[in-house]
Amino acid sequence: MTDHRKVAIFWDYENCSPSVSLQAYAIVNRIQRIAHVFGCVTTFKAYFDMSAQSSKSSVAFRSGLQSSGVSVIDCPHSGRKDVVDKMILVDMLAFAIDHHSPATVILIAGDRDYAYAMSTLRLRQYSVVLIVPPAQNTLQSLEYQASAVIDW
Numbered sequence: 238m239t240d241h242r243k244v245a246i247f248w249d250y251e252n253c254s255p256s257v258s259l260q261a262y263a264i265v266n267r268i269q270r271i272a273h274v275f276g277c278v279t280t281f282k283a284y285f286d287m288s289a290q291s292s293k294s295s296v297a298f299r300s301g302l303q304s305s306g307v308s309v310i311d312c313p314h315s316g317r318k319d320v321v322d323k324m325i326l327v328d329m330l331a332f333a334i335d336h337h338s339p340a341t342v343i344l345i346a347g348d349r350d351y352a353y354a355m356s357t358l359r360l361r362q363y364s365v366v367l368i369v370p371p372a373q374n375t376l377q378s379l380e381y382q383a384s385a386v387i388d389w
Contacts, residue, residue, distance in 0.1 A: 242276030242339055245332040249346035251285035251312070251321045253370045258294075261301025264389075268345070268368065271387060275341040275364060280308075280332060284321045287311045322350045329354055338362035345370070345389075347379065355382035 246268060255264055265281075272278045283302055287309075290299065303309055312320045329342055341364040344351060355365045359382065367383035380386050 242341060243336045244272045244276045244278045244341045244343060245280035245329070245336070246272055246278060246282065246343040246345070247280075247325045247329055248283040248307075249321055249325060249344075249348060250283040251289075253345050253347055254285070255370065261298050262305050265302065265305035265307055267389060268343075271366070271368065271389075272341075272343055275343070275366065279336070280328075281306060282308045282310050282325075282328060284310045284312050284324055286314050286320070288313060319350065322348060326351070326354050329358070333358060333361070333363060339364070341366060343368060344383075347376075349376045349379050352376075352379050352382045355379070359384060 248268075269278060269281075272281075287299070290296075299309055310324060312324055314320050325344075325346070329344075332340070332342065338361055342355075342358055343366045344355065345368045347369055355367070358365050364384045365382065367380060367386045368389050369380075369386060370389055
C-alpha cells in the first residue's frame with residue numbers, strides 16, 4: 238500500500254479495553270504499526286465514559302494513551318445507551334466526508350452495530366480493517382463487512 242493513503246483509527250475502548258496491567262504505550266505502538274501498513278494515520282481516537290474509568294490505574298492508562306497521541310473522547314452516558322457507538326459512527330462518517338477513497342478506517346470493536354457503516358464504507362472503496370481483542374466474541378456479520386480482520 239502507498240504511504241499517501243489516509244488512515245483513521247476509531248477505538249471502542251469502552252467495549253474493547255485491554256487489561257490495565259498492560260502499558261498503554263505498548264498497545265498504541267502495536268496498533269500504529271498495523272495502521273502504518275495501510276498509510277499515514279491522521280486520526281486516532283479512543284471512546285469511553287471517563288466517569289466509569291476513575292481508578293488510579295485507569296487514569297494512568299488514559300494518560301499513557303494521550304501521551305502516545307491518542308485523542309481520548311469522553312462519552313458520558315447520562316442515562317442513554319449506545320453513546321460510544323453513535324459517536325464513533327458519526328466520526329467515521331465525518332472522516333469519509335473529509336477524506337475521499339482510497340483511505341482506510343481501522344475500527345477496534347466487536348459490536349455488530351458497526352456492520353452497516355463498515356459495509357457502506359467498503360461499497361465506496363474505503364478499506365475497513367477490524368481489530369479484535371482476544372477473547373472477544375465478534376459476530377461473523379461484523380467480520381464479513383471488514384476488508385481485513387486482525388487479532389491484536
